[in-house]
Amino acid sequence: MTVSELAEKMELEVFCLGDPEHGIDSAYCGDLLSWVMGRAEMDNVWFTIMSNQNVAAVAVMTDLSCIVLTEGVKPDEQLLERAKTEGLNLLGTSLSTYRAAAAFAKLEDSPE
Amino acid sequence: MQDIVFRSEVDGNDYQRAGEASRHTKSALKRLGLPPEIIRRVGVCMYEGEINMVIHADGGTATLTVGIDKIVIELKDHGPGIPDIDLAMQEGWSTANTEAQTLGFGAGMGLPNMKRSSDEFKIDTVVGEGTTVTMTIYIK
Numbered sequence: 261m262t263v264s265e266l267a268e269k270m271e272l273e274v275f276c277l278g279d280p281e282h283g284i285d286s287a288y289c290g291d292l293l294s295w296v297m298g299r300a301e302m303d304n305v306w307f308t309i310m311s312n313q314n315v316a317a318v319a320v321m322t323d324l325s326c327i328v329l330t331e332g333v334k335p336d337e338q339l340l341e342r343a344k345t346e347g348l349n350l351l352g353t354s355l356s357t358y359r360a361a362a363a364f365a366k367l368e369d370s371p372e
Numbered sequence: 373m374q375d376i377v378f379r380s381e382v383d384g385n386d387y388q389r390a391g392e393a394s395r396h397t398k399s400a401l402k403r404l405g406l407p408p409e410i411i412r413r414v415g416v417c418m419y420e421g422e423i424n425m426v427i428h429a430d431g432g433t434a435t436l437t438v439g440i441d442k443i444v445i446e447l448k449d450h451g452p453g454i455p456d457i458d459l460a461m462q463e464g465w466s467t468a469n470t471e472a473q474t475l476g477f478g479a480g481m482g483l484p485n486m487k488r489s490s491d492e493f494k495i496d497t498v499v500g501e502g503t504t505v506t507m508t509i510y511i512k
Binding site: 293297312317333346 | 475479485499
């Protein structure tokens with residue numbers, strides 16, 4: 261599944277789609293940035309409520325496929341700017357992190 | 373091949389811009405054509421180091437040396453030093469301030485992440501003088 265497919269299937273709000281064809285491999289949920297750096301894996305979707313520009317740095321350093329801001333959180337101006345500069349995928353949903361991850365897991369398990 | 377050296381100054385007062393040196397280094401390593409997993413590990417080591425220097429040491433210097441078979445990252449600061457390295461290496465232990473925590477840092481994972489992401493990891497620290505963290509990542 262690509263990020264653009266994920267955005268469509270989960271009806272995510274698109275803040276920035278710098279690399280829409282980036283492939284997805286599983287997901288990680290977390291708001292403590294160092295914890296995410298240490299545990300998230302390459303090409304993961306990252307569900308978080310953190311919305312400052314350090315989120316972009318973590319996504320770049322960890323090679324994540326996309327950031328999904330949950331709970332209706334909007335990116336702050338610097339994060340949006342940084343995501344555009346770095347060519348990141350920055351999306352959003354009104355779902356809670358739990359609900360968003362559960363929806364993603366369902367998609368992951370469903371046949372193509 | 374001669375070693376390639378990248379050196380960056382880390383600004384100690386800017387949480388928002390922390391990570392600039394790591395990002396530039398990562399781009400440079402991509403241009404050198406190194407394997408993505410190696411670049412990722414270097415990125416984690418450098419970014420965590422940069423964040424630590426901003427939170428605890430009022431900045432410092434990051435030096436990255438790319439050789440034919442390994443990458444060596446040296447992070448040097450003139451901060452307060454680490455009184456108890458064993459404690460500092462424990463996951464979850466942190467002395468970060470509230471500002472850092474509000475931004476999502478201070479989980480007490482920085483040094484453990486750096487150790488996990490490198491093949492060799494060394495801390496030289498003197499209380500009141502500063503800390504140098506040296507990490508080696510082998511290019512297999």
